[in-house]
Amino acid sequence: MTDLSAAVDAFVLEAREQLEGLEEMLLDLETGTDRERVDAIFRVLHTVKGSGSMFGFGVLARFTHHFEDAFDGVREGRLEIDARLIDVSLRARDHMTALLDCGGDSPEAARLEASEEAAHLLATLASIVGGHAQSPTLGNAPVVMQLSAREQMMRRWSIRFHPDATALRNGMRPDLLMAEIAALGQAEFRLDASDLPPLTELDPERSYLAWEITLTTSQTRDAIEAIFLFADDAALDITELVSPNGPTIGPVAAAGPPGNVSQLPQPRAPQTAPTGSSESVRVPAGKLDDIMDQLGELVIAQARLYQIAAASQNPDLEAVVEEVERLVTGLRDATLSVRMLPIESVFGKFRRVVRDLSQELGKEVMLAVEGGETELDKNVIDRLSEPLVHMIRNSMDHGLEDAASRLAAGKPARGKVTLSARQEGGEVLIAIEDDGAGLNTEAIRARAVERGLLPADAPQSASEIHQLIFAPGFSTASALSSVSGRGVGMDAVRSAVEGLRGQTEIATLPGRGTRVTLRLPVTLAIIDGFLVRLGTSAFVIPLAAVEECVEFEEAERHRESGRSMLQIREHLVPFLDLDDVFGRPASTEARRRVVIVKADGQRLGLVVDDILGQNQTVIKTLSIYHRNIAGLAGATILGDGAVALIIDVVTLARRARIAHRQSA
């Protein structure tokens, strides 16, 4: 039934988010603990367990039950949080994620349930739960939970639960919910069937029933609400019953004669808001991509319309077209902003990476994160995760020294990796910085020569040598550690970044550390373009890179250290004739122009035949046949339907520098 599968999908989605949050919460325990954090963890486990069994994830529910037991022990003050518990919890969380990925009680889930990892985790959990009961000081880094006497006291609750009419159709299982309630303490259930219609009007798929529950438990309201988390369409009312003698222990008599339920509070559930806020909407990323594609088409159609209107000389039409253009621009900006996510979402993952790796490498490492609120297009963020993980691994494995060397060098034993992001113009700069030993220029040179990447006597500068770590097949580690031997090198990082139309930069100071900076465009989809003409062809230069345009005066040409320079006011600027760059016959046009762009930190003049104006450029990637041509960043469709190539100014700037060096 599609309704049911939609409910299962919703469960998987929510559970996945909860498990992601759980990882954060568990890592937070390392920095200190309080009642709230422990409760939050327990709630997640409890919810996943309960809803898991409701939606056909029995293996997951069974496993989570044991995990939950441990945190129940913590809540009740029987267990302490120590490094061992956090370790096993993180791994148990990973196991839960794996079970969730099985999509229910599949053969794969059964295999995982029978796996060694599962057995090991359960044994460890059991030894923690059982072990602590006898010897509460077993932990090696204990953070003792103090629970006040009041929190351990029993309280009585009256719960009225009235499922939505469609709940059964959507796969809700009241019996399981009731079983969970019963597990919390002493519960008494009464069925309210007063809504049940005469048999002739009965719709067997509809839910007409409600339950009245009196529960005596040491659990909090949150724990009770958590059980009903996925039954968020239901009317739910939870009230604490305060007896004149204060909190009591033990079963309590029913509040009224069965059947006489009309006196009980009317069902309404104001305090049990579902997890999502009504101010945000969850949308599959694919739909955003569709909108973006449509918008791209719209921008192109709008450009065509503009051309037709301009040719028509009809002022009314032109006015409407201008209005449409304004609206399309607004729509473009709004759509792009919807796709923007704070980079935090990917930075968050790295806490775990750093933690696991510092154990694996035996290096104590602190991760500092700055600028997590910086926003980037979702597609860029998704494709950044892998390269960033690799760079962090690299920093920790190769960059940071071991504690002894650090102390000998007068640095703190604990290494530091800083991950930062900030926006600068149309670019986002992401930097990974370590306070390690810095790049060993001579070791890199030797390795590059050995690998045939560099002639033995090449007079390369230190910064050029450092660039070689991005060359394919390069590795400075003398032995492949399990950390760096994962199949990606820095060349993969660079190509991933270039695939996002970004650049990589590296800076290093001997003994002080290394910083790799990724410069990425804020968005991949639509940019403002600057249209230029060469012969009869149009090309697009990204407007963000354009500084100014001047007439090309042959007389202003200068030669300086073998390079063609243009006198632009008081400065000399190197320039390239795009006819030369693109292997075109030299232009014979009398009046040509120079577009001054800024790229890769330098100014560069690009000589063109003419300037055609600005447009919104929908970037289409080039096919495999053209992807590797230097100087081209993609292609786009103009208003008249013609295809125009987009110029990659960064590559041209590099090329100009290399040409300079070779002629010098």
Place this chain on the structure above:
Amino acid sequence: MQIVNQITQKPGTAEPEMMLIFRLSGNVFALPVGEVHEILDPMPTTSVPNAPAFAPALINVRGAIAPLIDIRQRLRMPTVPADDHARIIVLELPVNGVATRLAILADAVEEVIETDRAALKPVPELGARWPEQYVIGVARYGDTLVILLDTDTLFRPDAGPSIQA
């Protein structure tokens, strides 16, 4: 006109297959219809600077940008000036495992016929005229020989400059 299934040499399935027949530089070629996306009238192209001669330009196929492939480069054929019959054949097929839309030029598109690969004659019969790796075989089409192109190899991009190990 019909294919005469007279020679059976290359082992293959007996399944009849639909083939698109087109002319280019005085020769007749066939491509599997399943890979043909559409056939368009000639349109302006945008040449790509520094591109391989095999993939010299881009065209706009209703809002999508497709590379224009000149198969004459691989089949070692001269360029003959196009006339009114010239067409652009748009294909959709995997290139290096990625579904790719690309276009080729044809001097004329003839028709779609049914044949089966089992009826194909292997290439060596014709001598060394056709680079063997791009051709599956030949069949008779009326009085002429039809060359069935191997789209797996024909559209494979040139191997990039090999990285020094």
